[in-house]
Amino acid sequence: MPTKRHRVLDAADIDRALRRIAHEIVERERGVDDLVILGIPTRGVPLARRIAAAIAEIEGTDVPLGSLDVGLYRDDLDARPRVALGPTEIPVPLDGRRVVLVDDVLYTGRTIRAALDALADLGRPARVRLAVLVDRGHRELPIRPDHVGKNLPTAPTERVTVHLEEIDGEDAVYVEEPA
Amino acid sequence: MKSFLDSEQLDRPTLERLLDDADRFREVLERPIAKVPTLRGKTVATLFFEPSTRTRLSFERAAKALSADTMSFSPGTSSLSKGESLKDTVQTIAAMGADLLVVRHRSVGAPARVAAWTGLPVVNGGDGAHQHPTQGLLDALTIRRALGRVEGLRVAIVGDIAHSRVARSGVFTLATLGAQVVLVAPRTLLPVSVEGWPCEVTTDFDEVLETLDVVYLLRVQTERGGATVFPSVREYLRRYGMTRQRFARLGPDAVVLHPGPMNRGVEIEAAVADDPRALVLEQVTNGVAARMSVLYHLLGSPEHA
Numbered sequence: 001m002p003t004k005r006h007r008v009l010d011a012a013d014i015d016r017a018l019r020r021i022a023h024e025i026v027e028r029e030r031g032v033d034d035l036v037i038l039g040i041p042t043r044g045v046p047l048a049r050r051i052a053a054a055i056a057e058i059e060g061t062d063v064p065l066g067s068l069d070v071g072l073y074r075d076d077l078d079a080r081p082r083v084a085l086g087p088t089e090i091p092v093p094l095d096g097r098r099v100v101l102v103d104d105v106l107y108t109g110r111t112i113r114a115a116l117d118a119l120a121d122l123g124r125p126a127r128v129r130l131a132v133l134v135d136r137g138h139r140e141l142p143i144r145p146d147h148v149g150k151n152l153p154t155a156p157t158e159r160v161t162v163h164l165e166e167i168d169g170e171d172a173v174y175v176e177e178p179a
Numbered sequence: 180m181k182s183f184l185d186s187e188q189l190d191r192p193t194l195e196r197l198l199d200d201a202d203r204f205r206e207v208l209e210r211p212i213a214k215v216p217t218l219r220g221k222t223v224a225t226l227f228f229e230p231s232t233r234t235r236l237s238f239e240r241a242a243k244a245l246s247a248d249t250m251s252f253s254p255g256t257s258s259l260s261k262g263e264s265l266k267d268t269v270q271t272i273a274a275m276g277a278d279l280l281v282v283r284h285r286s287v288g289a290p291a292r293v294a295a296w297t298g299l300p301v302v303n304g305g306d307g308a309h310q311h312p313t314q315g316l317l318d319a320l321t322i323r324r325a326l327g328r329v330e331g332l333r334v335a336i337v338g339d340i341a342h343s344r345v346a347r348s349g350v351f352t353l354a355t356l357g358a359q360v361v362l363v364a365p366r367t368l369l370p371v372s373v374e375g376w377p378c379e380v381t382t383d384f385d386e387v388l389e390t391l392d393v394v395y396l397l398r399v400q401t402e403r404g405g406a407t408v409f410p411s412v413r414e415y416l417r418r419y420g421m422t423r424q425r426f427a428r429l430g431p432d433a434v435v436l437h438p439g440p441m442n443r444g445v446e447i448e449a450a451v452a453d454d455p456r457a458l459v460l461e462q463v464t465n466g467v468a469a470r471m472s473v474l475y476h477l478l479g480s481p482e483h484a
Contacts, residue, residue, distance in 0.1 A: 069203070072215040072245075072475075084196065085203040121212045 004177045009150055011171035014133065017149030018047065021131050022054035024147050025100060032059050034126070036094065038068040040103040040115055041086025046166040047133055048102035064091040068101065068122075073114035094123030100147075104162040106132040109143035134173055136160050182294045182301040183473050185310040186351040194319070194355055201320050201465070201472040208244065208468060218247035221478050224277035225251045226269065226293075227304065228284040233439065234304055237463070238281045238313075241470035247478070250277060265289070266296050273297040279478055282306075300477040302470075308342050308370075315348030317469035318436060319356055321462045322393055325434050330357035333390050336378075337363040337419055338397030338446055341370045345438045346397055350378050361387055363419065384419055388428050395436045396421055396446045412445050421447045426454070434458050 009017070029035060032055060039048030045067045052065045069086035101115055112130060119128060131147035136154045152175070154160060159176040163169075180193065189197075207215055223242040225235050235251065242249045252272065263271075269280065280297065282290040283304035294301035305311040323329050334353055340346045340362050347370075350360050354377035361379040362369065373380060381387055399415060409415045416422060421435060426448075429435075435447070435457045443449045451457055 071203075072207070072217040085200050087203070088206055117216070121215070122210060 003179055005174050007172050007174055008152060009134075009173035011165075014149070014171045014173070017133060018050050019054050021147045021149060022051050022058060025051070025129075025131070026055060026058055028129075028146075029098060032061060032063050034097050035100065036064045036066065036092060036097045036125075037100045037102060038066045038090075038119075040101060040111065041067055041069050043104040043162050043164055043167060044102045045086075046164050047104060048100075049166075051100075051102060051131065066091040068115055068118055070111055070114035070118055073117045075110065075114070088118070088122075090122055094119065094125045096124070096126050099125040099128045100131055101128060102131045104133050104164075105160050106130070106135045106143075106145050106148075107138055107160075109139045109141035112143050113141050133162060134160055180476055182290075182303075183312055183477060184291050184294065184301065184303045186312045186315040186348040186355075189312075189352075189355065191355050191357075194316070194352065197316060197469070197472045197476060198320050198323060200475060201316070201468045202324070204244075204468040204471040204475075205324075205465065207471070208464065214244050214246060216246045217475060218242070218245040218478055221247040221278045222276055223247045223249050223279050223281065223474065224272050224275075225249065225281045225304070226272065226283070227252065228254050228265070228282070228289070229305070231283055231305070233463070234283065234313075234466075235281075237466045238302070238304065238470050240467045241474055244467065245471055245474055247278075247474065250275070265293075269293045269297055273299055279474065302473055302477065305344055307344065309344050309347065311344040311348045312352070313466070313470050313473055314345050314438060315352030316473065317462060317466040318345075318349055318395065318438075319352050320465045320469050321436060321458050322353075322358075322434070323356075324465065325458055325461070326392060326432065329353060332358045332392040333361065333387075334358045334393040334395060335361050335363050335384075335387060335391050336395045336397065337384060337421075339368045339400055340364045340373065340397070341368050342400050343397050347376075349395060350376050354378060358393075361391075363387065365418070384425070388425055389430070391429060392433055393436060394421060394429065394433065398438060398440065399442055399445050415445060416448070420445065421451050423448055423450050426451045436462060439463065 037048045037052045039045035052063050056062050066089045067087050069088045071085045129146040132145045133149040134152050135145055135148045136152045138156055157178050161174045163172045165171050225238050227235050239249045279300045281302045281304045282293050284306050287307040287309040289306050290301050290303040303310055303312055336346050336349055353360050363381055363384045437459050441447055443452055
């Protein structure tokens, strides 16, 4: 079945977007004390690692980095083909910390709802913010991102695919339209 | 996977998927709040027609850590003592709204019959001397977590093979994952069917001892007629027990497993049972994680929806 696929971000675009997000985080949080960066598997994890590396470059200090899987908190367990569970690695106790969640694509908001539930079971952060590489719209819940790499208006029938070097062998964001 | 009835039914990718997810559930069990909402609204019924405390508790803990509700049944307090048939009993419990049944029964094949009668997913919690598939899974998980892999390891299962569903499930699970399994037992404690199993067989423990990565000691099951072929406990320990002397001859990374409850001084000497390389308590914790993985796969999969 032929689909039309165009690349909307290339490697340089992704790199610039993540560096900008890193600067925004540092500026908005006024430093990085008490900050923890948690990537949502799968592709949120390498994105979180890159943002943490950029922050380390800017501030000269390492920020605790971890991952937060939401598979056990989803509300649609019966309805979708099950994907393997991802790792949850919380590097420091979250109580009183400022947490930045990182994901690749923000769409309905249900993944982030699940992530917030998961976080609540793991501790009580002072504040939680959300950074995403792509916001494609079509929210089903009252959730908004704090840091966005690229706002990408899409039709619900389109698919947004993020490819990352660490997983897919290249850095790119594609939009696929049904034929 | 609709039900989990025997260890032979699973191919290697499915087993590895269950183990990978069980690793995630181990992490959940170590959290300050060791509970996730995944199976909220589901009900797991544990039907143990044969006495068992630890396996039933392990399944209940697994279900509760996934936020499922549990119902339990034991024959002493039930209508079975009033003459109700097994079929009527399980259909009654299914009609109360259970989503999954865990069944232990002394008759081989009873869990499969229950699955056919009720149409519900069933986990075999042990049927006669046949199968105990979640035990096989938790043992594989324990070995993989301790030694980093199962593939290529030499695993001895020692003792009363003939009366042991643990041995049977262990052999098939570990062989599917690529381990070399060797059964160590006197001829009289080997089942007749053993020639078709994917493993080696020897009667001489000391001959293979130094080649082993894992020693799995079976419990001497006096209640199933095991060990009666031995004149004494001392004789069993001498030929097939894990003594301190044998333990010292194992490789430095080799580990010892036992399904519990242990008969200290029969199949395992107390000093070995208390060594950090005896992973008995690790097996217990992994049992909860492995059963969480099975419940998650059976109740969370699309074909069940």
